[in-house]
Amino acid sequence: SAVISQKPSRDICQRGTSLTIQCQVDSQVTMMFWYRQQPGQSLTLIATANQGSEATYESGFVIDKFPISRPNLTFSTLTVSNMSPEDSSIYLCSARDNSYEQYFGPGTRLTVT
Amino acid sequence: AQRVTQPEKLLSVFKGAPVELKCNYSYSGSPELFWYVQYSRQRLQLLLRHISRESIKGFTADLNKGETSFHLKKPFAQEEDSAMYYCALSGQSGYALNFGKGTSLLVTP
Numbered sequence: 001s002a003v004i005s006q007k008p009s010r011d012i013c014q015r016g017t018s019l020t021i022q023c024q025v026d027s028q029v030t031m032m033f034w035y036r037q038q039p040g041q042s043l044t045l046i047a048t049a050n051q052g053s054e055a056t057y058e059s060g061f062v063i064d065k066f067p068i069s070r071p072n073l074t075f076s077t078l079t080v081s082n083m084s085p086e087d088s089s090i091y092l093c094s095a096r097d098n099s100y101e102q103y104f105g106p107g108t109r110l111t112v113t
Numbered sequence: 114a115q116r117v118t119q120p121e122k123l124l125s126v127f128k129g130a131p132v133e134l135k136c137n138y139s140y141s142g143s144p145e146l147f148w149y150v151q152y153s154r155q156r157l158q159l160l161l162r163h164i165s166r167e168s169i170k171g172f173t174a175d176l177n178k179g180e181t182s183f184h185l186k187k188p189f190a191q192e193e194d195s196a197m198y199y200c201a202l203s204g205q206s207g208y209a210l211n212f213g214k215g216t217s218l219l220v221t222p
Contacts, residue, residue, distance in 0.1 A: 033209050042199065043157075043212040092157070096208050102147075104157040 002027050002095050004105035012111045013083055020079045021108045023093030028073035030098060034066070037090040037107070046091075049076040083112045115140040115204045119213035126190050126220055134185040134216045136174075136200030145203040146183040147210065148174055152196045160198070161185070170194070190220045 003026040013019050023032065032049040047055040047068055055068035070076040080087050093105040116139045126132050138144060146163040161169055163176040163183060174185045183200060197217050201210040 031208050042214040043210070045209045045211070048209055094210075101159050101162070102208070102210060103159075106156045 001101070002029055002097060002103045004093055004095055004103055006091075006093055006105040006108050008108060009106065010109040010111075012113060014113055015084055017083055018079055018081045019083065019110060020077050021091055021093070021110075023076045023078070023095075023105055025074045025095045025103075027097070029095040030073075031096040032070060032076045033094045033096070033102075034068060034076070034078045035092040035094065037092060039088070043092065046078070049078075080110065083110075085112045088112045115144070115202055115211050117200050117202050117211055117213035119198075119200050119216050121216045122214070123217045123219065126218070128192055128220055128222050129189050132187050132190045132194070132218065132220075134198050134200075134218065136183045136185065136213060138181050138183065138200075138202050140181075140202060140204045142204055146174075146176055147201045147203070148172070148183075148185050149199040149201055149212075150196050151199070157199070190218075192220045192222060194218060195220045 005024045007022045034046040035043040036046050037043045045058050046061045047057040049055050049068050049070040051070045067079045088111050090107045090109050092107045094102050096102045118137045120135055148161040149157050150160045151157045161174050172187045174183050176183050197215050199215045200213040
């Protein structure tokens with residue numbers, strides 16, 4: 001199994017600023033993903049973080065707003081840029097190894113004022 | 114397009130009663146289906162996956178391709194089963210998951 005940690009666990013940010021969320025996995029994994037869970041909603045996939053190449057974004061999410069890095073097989077970052085109150089959400093990192101199981105981080109609770 | 118539907122937002126049952134959390138999906142290919150659970154103040158964790166056909170914590174789920182359903186069942190609910198349950202599908206996005214809206218299960222004594 002893989003254990004995933006995220007930093008920060010929560011933050012309150014001002015409109016127009018950016019926040020970078022870090023995701024660390026305790027073992028090498030083939031695939032990493034970023035999800036968003038807005039208040040009262042389910043999880044929505046933002047992008048797949050590809051090691052050594054650009055992330056693959058889902059419809060409705062763009063690189064300029066949510067730049068992602070994945071420098072190696074255990075680490076990824078998601079930046080929420082030029083934030084607005086609509087970006088208030090829980091952001092979750094997940095990882096999948098060669099089995100079918102996908103592991104999730106504890107989430108980062110972001111509030112934009 | 115792929116979609117996961119969980120029609121019940123909240124399900125309340127008495128301890129010892131049977132429980133069924135419904136999940137329907139739409140997907141044109143062969144999906145991988147999962148149930149995830151999130152207990153209070155804990156992270157999301159995998160409960161079941163259809164390919165393994167296993168029973169975890171007394172829960173089972175059978176993939177019914179004819180009805181495009183993957184309902185989660187347990188014959189006798191326990192108070193510790195109270196949690197948020199998400200049905201998820203892996204298909205077009207490769208290995209990423211498409212989640213339903215979730216069902217909050219409350220088991221009362």
